[in-house]
Amino acid sequence: MAVERIDPPRTGGERETLRAYLDFHRATLVMKCDGLTDEQLRRRASPPSTLSLLGLVRHLAEVERAWFRRVVGGEDVPLAWSPEGDYQAAYDARGCARAEAFAAWEAEVAHARRIEAAAPSLDTAYHAARWGEEVSLRTVMLHLIHEYARHNGHADFLREAVDGTTGA
Template identity: 75%
Template sequence: MPDDRIGPPLLGGERETLRAFLDYHRATLEMKCRGLTDEQLRQRSMPPSTLSLLGLVRHMAEVERTWFRRVIDAQDVPLRWSAEGDFQAAYDASASSRAEAFGAWQEEVEHARRIERAAESLDVTGYQARWDEKVSLRLVMLHMIHEYARHNGHADFLREGIDGEVGA
């Protein structure tokens, strides 16, 4: 599997480094899905789990949307895949396609990048309703890195189970 990810700067400032690590993890998820059919991307890990690579992409679209658009930018937008606010609904990719999931994810990543770049500093805050607390953009960036890192570990196992591909 070709690795065209750009690594974070070794001597960058805080914001540049956070941005680069987040983009590195975004690229890792995309790389883990490269070259697979829709059917392979929908392949579930093992019963009773509904976890699949496509489900992870949909979930990360929802996470990007929530933390950047809803929390930091205070946009009143619903979740993409659940009118009831159920984050687990994104994992059900049984009727999804690469085009649908990746289209949504790429759209949310672009919104997130725009919001982050427009923020005056990492100290900008937003309201996280689930916690009933204000949170900084810094926390959001770190949380997103954590989310991707954890789910990219899942993606490693899922991809290996599909076609034996390992690494990155």
């Protein structure tokens, strides 16, 4: 599953730059998983933690779903891996295959891109029930960039533990 990672612009509009950085981090996650077997993708970093590369893919699918479909899009959809709303459930990928996790993640990214493109402005506010307050599209996009950047740091260590590969 090779992916081309874009180089975010050094100048440009705010929305274009936010989109580019979010796509850069999405592509980084895919690169960290490239070339590994399902078993390698499910390998846990340091048991008893269930954190694995595949768990990160599942978690970030949930993050995309929660923020773009539920908050910005206003859709009444449950979490993909926990109808009870337990975000931690996605991390446990023991019974999951690459195809399932990446299909869910790719679908959520496609929804997110569509919803973001349709939003009128970065200043448009949406109710984030989890936080109990209004958030702008700008905040949502920055939050997703933060989520990916943090978890891509985890992915660096996970990948190195699997096969020694470093760098992005």
